Amino acid sequence: MTDANQIRINELARDLEVKAKAIIDYLPEAGVTEKKTHSSSIDLAAAEIVRKHFQDMANAEAAAEAQVEAEKTAKEAAAKAARLRPTVVAPPPPPPPPVALPPPVEAAPVPVAPKPVPVPVAKPAAPVVQPIAPPSAAPVAPTRPAAVA
Numbered sequence: 001m002t003d004a005n006q007i008r009i010n011e012l013a014r015d016l017e018v019k020a021k022a023i024i025d026y027l028p029e030a031g032v033t034e035k036k037t038h039s040s041s042i043d044l045a046a047a048e049i050v051r052k053h054f055q056d057m058a059n060a061e062a063a064a065e066a067q068v069e070a071e072k073t074a075k076e077a078a079a080k081a082a083r084l085r086p087t088v089v090a091p092p093p094p095p096p097p098p099v100a101l102p103p104p105v106e107a108a109p110v111p112v113a114p115k116p117v118p119v120p121v122a123k124p125a126a127p128v129v130q131p132i133a134p135p136s137a138a139p140v141a142p143t144r145p146a147a148v149a
Helices: 009-016 020-030 044-084
Strands: 006-008 041-043
Touching: 006 009, 006 044, 009 020, 009 041, 009 044, 020 044, 041 044
Parallel strands: none
Antiparallel strands: 006 041
16 A cells, blocks of 8 residues: 555546656656656655646646637637728829919900889879769660661
8 A cells, every 4th residue: 555645646647637647757857766657656745746747737738728719819809890990991182283274365345234223113092982873763774876877
């Protein structure tokens, strides 16, 4: 069995979620020189060094992935902004310079008729109404015009 001061490489690999082979390959850098297998045990001090190394690697990978994701999101946002941005239209060219025209020839002055002055119109006087005579007692017979021979 293992001491209380030791941990098996395969248990450490399970805790760190890495392959036991990766831990075995790192052990010489951590100061463990003898050849080990996945069922071998290492002391807790070496296990802490291995833990720190693999946790730092995992953090670095997570940061790299986060940076890649942030760059991808930034590119997508820039592409979306470019699609939504109105296109820049070039300003119209300046108008051509005016062409010098020859001076106008003065024509003979045209006589202008004076405006007619309105003449005040007198208003017609109110019509005079004469009273109608009362009818006479005998009716008057209409007269015929004389015959022409």
